[in-house]
Amino acid sequence: MHVRQSIHSDHAKQLDTDGLRREFLIEKIFDADNYTMTYNHIDRIIIGGVMPVHQSVTIGSEVGKQLGVSYFLERRELGVINIGGPGLIEVDGKTWEIGHQEALYVGMGAQSVVFKSSDASKPAKFYYNSAPAHTTWPNKKITLQEASSATLGAAETSNRRTINKFIVPDVLPTCQLTMGLTKLEDGNLWNTMPCHTHERRMEVYFYFDMDEDTAVFHMMGQPQETRHLLVHNEQAVISPSWSIHAGVGTKRYTFIWGMVGENQVFDDMDHVKVSELR
Numbered sequence: 305m306h307v308r309q310s311i312h313s314d315h316a317k318q319l320d321t322d323g324l325r326r327e328f329l330i331e332k333i334f335d336a337d338n339y340t341m342t343y344n345h346i347d348r349i350i351i352g353g354v355m356p357v358h359q360s361v362t363i364g365s366e367v368g369k370q371l372g373v374s375y376f377l378e379r380r381e382l383g384v385i386n387i388g389g390p391g392l393i394e395v396d397g398k399t400w401e402i403g404h405q406e407a408l409y410v411g412m413g414a415q416s417v418v419f420k421s422s423d424a425s426k427p428a429k430f431y432y433n434s435a436p437a438h439t440t441w442p443n444k445k446i447t448l449q450e451a452s453s454a455t456l457g458a459a460e461t462s463n464r465r466t467i468n469k470f471i472v473p474d475v476l477p478t479c480q481l482t483m484g485l486t487k488l489e490d491g492n493l494w495n496t497m498p499c500h501t502h503e504r505r506m507e508v509y510f511y512f513d514m515d516e517d518t519a520v521f522h523m524m525g526q527p528q529e530t531r532h533l534l535v536h537n538e539q540a541v542i543s544p545s546w547s548i549h550a551g552v553g554t555k556r557y558t559f560i561w562g563m564v565g566e567n568q569v570f571d572d573m574d575h576v577k578v579s580e581l582r
Protein backbone atom coordinates (compact mmCIF):
# COMPACT_ATOMS: atom_id res chain seq x y z
CA MET A 305 0.00 0.00 0.00
CA HIS A 306 1.38 3.39 -1.00
CA VAL A 307 0.56 6.42 1.12
CA ARG A 308 0.05 9.94 -0.26
CA GLN A 309 -0.19 12.80 2.19
CA SER A 310 -2.54 15.75 1.80
CA ILE A 311 -1.01 18.72 0.04
CA HIS A 312 -1.57 22.45 0.50
CA SER A 313 -2.21 24.53 -2.62
CA ASP A 314 0.69 26.86 -1.64
CA HIS A 315 3.04 23.87 -1.67
CA ALA A 316 1.60 22.41 -4.87
CA LYS A 317 2.22 25.56 -6.88
CA GLN A 318 5.98 25.37 -6.16
CA LEU A 319 6.32 21.89 -7.67
CA ASP A 320 8.03 21.02 -10.93
CA THR A 321 6.84 18.27 -13.28
CA ASP A 322 8.33 15.42 -11.23
CA GLY A 323 6.94 16.86 -8.02
CA LEU A 324 3.44 17.26 -9.45
CA ARG A 325 3.53 13.69 -10.78
CA ARG A 326 4.79 12.32 -7.46
CA GLU A 327 1.99 14.00 -5.49
CA PHE A 328 -0.98 13.73 -7.84
CA LEU A 329 -0.48 10.97 -10.44
CA ILE A 330 -0.90 7.24 -9.85
CA GLU A 331 0.98 5.69 -12.75
CA LYS A 332 0.15 2.02 -12.23
CA ILE A 333 -3.37 0.89 -11.43
CA PHE A 334 -3.35 -2.66 -12.83
CA ASP A 335 -0.86 -5.43 -12.11
CA ALA A 336 -1.71 -8.93 -13.41
CA ASP A 337 -2.88 -11.39 -10.73
CA ASN A 338 -2.51 -8.71 -8.10
CA TYR A 339 -4.07 -5.57 -6.69
CA THR A 340 -2.70 -2.06 -6.27
CA MET A 341 -3.61 0.30 -3.48
CA THR A 342 -2.91 3.97 -2.83
CA TYR A 343 -4.03 5.39 0.48
CA ASN A 344 -4.58 9.13 0.28
CA HIS A 345 -4.81 11.28 3.41
CA ILE A 346 -7.28 13.57 1.57
CA ASP A 347 -10.60 12.34 2.98
CA ARG A 348 -8.80 8.97 3.45
CA ILE A 349 -9.87 7.71 0.06
CA ILE A 350 -8.22 4.51 -1.19
CA ILE A 351 -7.65 4.13 -4.94
CA GLY A 352 -6.56 1.06 -6.88
CA GLY A 353 -7.13 -1.75 -9.31
CA VAL A 354 -7.60 -5.51 -9.08
CA MET A 355 -6.65 -7.61 -12.09
CA PRO A 356 -7.17 -11.35 -11.66
CA VAL A 357 -5.95 -13.31 -14.69
CA HIS A 358 -5.03 -16.93 -13.89
CA GLN A 359 -5.93 -16.81 -10.21
CA SER A 360 -8.38 -15.11 -7.92
CA VAL A 361 -7.23 -12.02 -6.04
CA THR A 362 -8.32 -11.00 -2.55
CA ILE A 363 -7.72 -7.70 -0.82
CA GLY A 364 -6.66 -9.42 2.34
CA SER A 365 -5.87 -9.17 5.99
CA GLU A 366 -2.42 -7.64 5.37
CA VAL A 367 -4.27 -4.47 4.41
CA GLY A 368 -6.30 -4.72 7.59
CA LYS A 369 -3.04 -4.61 9.56
CA GLN A 370 -1.89 -1.48 7.72
CA LEU A 371 -5.28 0.17 8.26
CA GLY A 372 -5.36 -0.85 11.92
CA VAL A 373 -8.50 -3.01 11.55
CA SER A 374 -9.09 -6.77 11.23
CA TYR A 375 -10.11 -6.69 7.56
CA PHE A 376 -10.20 -4.21 4.67
CA LEU A 377 -13.87 -3.21 4.80
CA GLU A 378 -14.35 -3.33 8.57
CA ARG A 379 -14.87 0.46 8.59
CA ARG A 380 -15.04 1.22 4.86
CA GLU A 381 -17.29 1.04 1.81
CA LEU A 382 -16.11 0.04 -1.67
CA GLY A 383 -17.09 0.97 -5.22
CA VAL A 384 -15.81 -1.11 -8.15
CA ILE A 385 -16.18 -0.57 -11.91
CA ASN A 386 -14.96 -3.27 -14.30
CA ILE A 387 -13.25 -1.87 -17.41
CA GLY A 388 -12.02 -5.26 -18.68
CA GLY A 389 -13.60 -8.59 -19.67
CA PRO A 390 -16.33 -10.26 -17.63
CA GLY A 391 -15.48 -11.15 -14.06
CA LEU A 392 -16.84 -12.32 -10.74
CA ILE A 393 -16.72 -10.71 -7.33
CA GLU A 394 -17.50 -12.96 -4.39
CA VAL A 395 -18.60 -11.02 -1.31
CA ASP A 396 -18.89 -13.13 1.84
CA GLY A 397 -19.85 -16.20 -0.22
CA LYS A 398 -22.29 -14.50 -2.63
CA THR A 399 -21.04 -14.24 -6.22
CA TRP A 400 -21.77 -11.24 -8.41
CA GLU A 401 -21.13 -11.38 -12.18
CA ILE A 402 -19.70 -8.01 -13.15
CA GLY A 403 -19.36 -7.46 -16.89
CA HIS A 404 -17.56 -4.80 -18.89
CA GLN A 405 -18.49 -1.32 -17.62
CA GLU A 406 -20.65 -2.63 -14.81
CA ALA A 407 -20.25 -1.64 -11.17
CA LEU A 408 -20.57 -3.20 -7.74
CA TYR A 409 -21.06 -1.36 -4.48
CA VAL A 410 -19.95 -3.26 -1.36
CA GLY A 411 -21.11 -1.95 1.99
CA MET A 412 -19.11 -1.65 5.20
CA GLY A 413 -18.50 -4.90 7.05
CA ALA A 414 -17.98 -7.30 4.13
CA GLN A 415 -15.22 -9.56 5.41
CA SER A 416 -14.21 -11.41 2.27
CA VAL A 417 -14.05 -9.85 -1.20
CA VAL A 418 -12.56 -12.11 -3.87
CA PHE A 419 -12.08 -11.06 -7.50
CA LYS A 420 -11.91 -13.46 -10.48
CA SER A 421 -11.85 -13.24 -14.27
CA SER A 422 -14.30 -15.36 -16.27
CA ASP A 423 -11.78 -15.80 -19.12
CA ALA A 424 -8.01 -15.41 -18.64
CA SER A 425 -7.63 -14.36 -22.30
CA LYS A 426 -9.88 -11.34 -21.58
CA PRO A 427 -9.11 -10.53 -17.95
CA ALA A 428 -11.40 -8.37 -15.86
CA LYS A 429 -9.93 -5.06 -14.70
CA PHE A 430 -11.65 -3.88 -11.55
CA TYR A 431 -10.95 -0.21 -10.78
CA TYR A 432 -11.99 0.72 -7.25
CA ASN A 433 -12.36 3.56 -4.77
CA SER A 434 -12.97 3.03 -1.06
CA ALA A 435 -13.96 5.52 1.63
CA PRO A 436 -14.42 5.49 5.40
CA ALA A 437 -18.01 4.49 6.27
CA HIS A 438 -20.24 4.78 9.32
CA THR A 439 -23.01 2.29 8.52
CA THR A 440 -23.72 -0.66 6.24
CA TRP A 441 -25.71 -0.09 3.05
CA PRO A 442 -26.68 -3.13 0.92
CA ASN A 443 -24.32 -4.48 -1.71
CA LYS A 444 -25.63 -3.73 -5.19
CA LYS A 445 -24.65 -4.35 -8.80
CA ILE A 446 -25.24 -1.43 -11.18
CA THR A 447 -25.36 -1.89 -14.96
CA LEU A 448 -24.78 0.89 -17.48
CA GLN A 449 -28.56 0.98 -18.13
CA GLU A 450 -29.26 1.43 -14.41
CA ALA A 451 -26.81 4.32 -14.08
CA SER A 452 -28.23 7.82 -14.15
CA SER A 453 -26.93 9.33 -17.40
CA ALA A 454 -26.63 12.80 -18.87
CA THR A 455 -25.18 13.83 -22.22
CA LEU A 456 -23.48 17.21 -22.17
CA GLY A 457 -21.32 19.43 -24.37
CA ALA A 458 -21.20 19.94 -28.11
CA ALA A 459 -19.04 18.99 -31.07
CA GLU A 460 -18.18 22.63 -31.70
CA THR A 461 -16.51 22.85 -28.26
CA SER A 462 -15.05 19.31 -28.61
CA ASN A 463 -16.69 18.17 -25.36
CA ARG A 464 -19.70 16.03 -26.31
CA ARG A 465 -19.78 13.33 -23.67
CA THR A 466 -22.08 11.17 -21.55
CA ILE A 467 -21.73 11.13 -17.78
CA ASN A 468 -22.95 7.78 -16.39
CA LYS A 469 -23.50 8.11 -12.64
CA PHE A 470 -23.27 4.57 -11.26
CA ILE A 471 -22.85 5.13 -7.55
CA VAL A 472 -24.93 8.20 -6.65
CA PRO A 473 -27.90 8.75 -4.31
CA ASP A 474 -30.41 8.52 -7.25
CA VAL A 475 -29.28 4.93 -7.84
CA LEU A 476 -28.39 3.60 -4.39
CA PRO A 477 -27.53 4.80 -0.90
CA THR A 478 -23.90 4.94 0.22
CA CYS A 479 -22.20 6.62 3.17
CA GLN A 480 -20.13 9.12 1.17
CA LEU A 481 -18.69 7.52 -1.96
CA THR A 482 -19.95 8.51 -5.41
CA MET A 483 -18.56 7.14 -8.69
CA GLY A 484 -19.32 7.31 -12.38
CA LEU A 485 -17.94 6.87 -15.85
CA THR A 486 -17.77 9.59 -18.49
CA LYS A 487 -17.42 8.62 -22.17
CA LEU A 488 -16.33 11.12 -24.78
CA GLU A 489 -17.85 10.78 -28.23
CA ASP A 490 -15.55 10.24 -31.22
CA GLY A 491 -13.68 13.38 -32.19
CA ASN A 492 -14.35 15.02 -28.80
CA LEU A 493 -11.36 15.74 -26.59
CA TRP A 494 -12.30 17.91 -23.61
CA ASN A 495 -13.77 16.79 -20.31
CA THR A 496 -15.16 19.10 -17.67
CA MET A 497 -14.56 22.34 -19.52
CA PRO A 498 -15.83 24.88 -18.44
CA CYS A 499 -14.32 23.48 -15.27
CA HIS A 500 -15.10 23.68 -11.58
CA THR A 501 -13.79 23.02 -8.11
CA HIS A 502 -15.83 21.69 -5.18
CA GLU A 503 -14.53 22.82 -1.83
CA ARG A 504 -16.78 20.22 -0.21
CA ARG A 505 -15.48 17.10 -1.98
CA MET A 506 -12.22 15.75 -3.33
CA GLU A 507 -12.20 13.77 -6.57
CA VAL A 508 -10.09 11.15 -8.33
CA TYR A 509 -10.03 10.78 -12.13
CA PHE A 510 -8.97 7.49 -13.75
CA TYR A 511 -8.33 7.71 -17.51
CA PHE A 512 -8.60 4.62 -19.74
CA ASP A 513 -9.80 3.36 -23.11
CA MET A 514 -6.79 5.15 -24.66
CA ASP A 515 -4.47 4.00 -27.44
CA GLU A 516 -0.86 3.53 -26.39
CA ASP A 517 0.44 6.52 -28.31
CA THR A 518 -2.13 8.99 -26.98
CA ALA A 519 -2.20 11.19 -23.91
CA VAL A 520 -4.53 13.34 -21.88
CA PHE A 521 -3.28 16.70 -20.66
CA HIS A 522 -5.05 16.75 -17.29
CA MET A 523 -5.58 20.29 -16.04
CA MET A 524 -5.18 20.90 -12.32
CA GLY A 525 -4.33 23.60 -9.79
CA GLN A 526 -6.25 26.53 -8.40
CA PRO A 527 -8.27 28.30 -11.12
CA GLN A 528 -5.82 31.22 -11.28
CA GLU A 529 -2.71 29.01 -10.87
CA THR A 530 -3.21 26.12 -13.30
CA ARG A 531 -0.79 23.29 -14.00
CA HIS A 532 -1.06 20.13 -16.08
CA LEU A 533 -0.18 16.47 -15.80
CA LEU A 534 0.57 14.29 -18.82
CA VAL A 535 -1.54 11.17 -18.32
CA HIS A 536 -1.39 7.91 -20.28
CA ASN A 537 -3.75 4.95 -20.44
CA GLU A 538 -5.00 3.51 -17.12
CA GLN A 539 -3.50 6.15 -14.88
CA ALA A 540 -5.28 8.07 -12.13
CA VAL A 541 -5.07 11.65 -10.84
CA ILE A 542 -5.83 12.83 -7.31
CA SER A 543 -7.71 16.12 -7.29
CA PRO A 544 -7.82 18.01 -3.97
CA SER A 545 -10.86 20.19 -3.25
CA TRP A 546 -8.96 23.35 -4.21
CA SER A 547 -8.02 22.06 -7.65
CA ILE A 548 -9.81 22.18 -10.97
CA HIS A 549 -9.96 18.82 -12.78
CA ALA A 550 -10.42 18.83 -16.52
CA GLY A 551 -8.55 17.38 -19.45
CA VAL A 552 -7.91 17.41 -23.16
CA GLY A 553 -6.82 14.31 -25.06
CA THR A 554 -4.86 13.82 -28.23
CA LYS A 555 -7.74 11.41 -29.03
CA ARG A 556 -11.06 10.57 -27.37
CA TYR A 557 -10.96 8.57 -24.11
CA THR A 558 -13.13 7.47 -21.20
CA PHE A 559 -12.63 8.17 -17.50
CA ILE A 560 -14.01 7.16 -14.13
CA TRP A 561 -14.49 9.81 -11.48
CA GLY A 562 -14.94 9.09 -7.79
CA MET A 563 -15.71 11.59 -5.05
CA VAL A 564 -15.78 11.62 -1.24
CA GLY A 565 -16.25 14.37 1.30
CA GLU A 566 -18.89 16.54 2.80
CA ASN A 567 -21.91 15.87 0.59
CA GLN A 568 -23.06 13.73 -2.36
CA VAL A 569 -24.65 16.52 -4.41
CA PHE A 570 -23.22 16.02 -7.90
CA ASP A 571 -24.16 19.54 -9.05
CA ASP A 572 -22.68 21.24 -6.01
CA MET A 573 -19.82 22.70 -8.04
CA ASP A 574 -18.05 26.04 -7.94
CA HIS A 575 -18.03 26.79 -11.67
CA VAL A 576 -15.13 28.71 -13.19
CA LYS A 577 -15.50 30.69 -16.39
CA VAL A 578 -12.89 29.88 -19.04
CA SER A 579 -12.11 33.62 -19.18
CA GLU A 580 -11.22 33.54 -15.47
CA LEU A 581 -8.64 30.73 -15.75
CA ARG A 582 -4.97 31.61 -15.55
Ligand SMILES: O=C(O)C(=O)C[C@H](O)C(=O)CO
Pocket residue numbers: 465467484486495496497502507549561570573
Ligand atom coordinates in the same frame (compact mmCIF):
# COMPACT_ATOMS: atom_id res chain seq x y z
O1 LIG B 1 -17.25 15.15 -18.00
C1 LIG B 1 -17.52 15.73 -16.95
O2 LIG B 1 -17.87 16.93 -16.90
C2 LIG B 1 -17.43 14.96 -15.71
O3 LIG B 1 -17.43 13.75 -15.74
C3 LIG B 1 -17.32 15.75 -14.46
C4 LIG B 1 -17.05 14.93 -13.24
O4 LIG B 1 -18.04 14.04 -13.06
C5 LIG B 1 -16.89 15.84 -12.06
O5 LIG B 1 -15.96 16.58 -12.02
C6 LIG B 1 -17.90 15.79 -11.01
O6 LIG B 1 -17.64 16.74 -10.01
Ligand SMILES: [Zn+2]
Pocket residue numbers: 500501502507549
Ligand atom coordinates in the same frame (compact mmCIF):
# COMPACT_ATOMS: atom_id res chain seq x y z
ZN1 LIG C 1 -15.66 17.59 -10.12
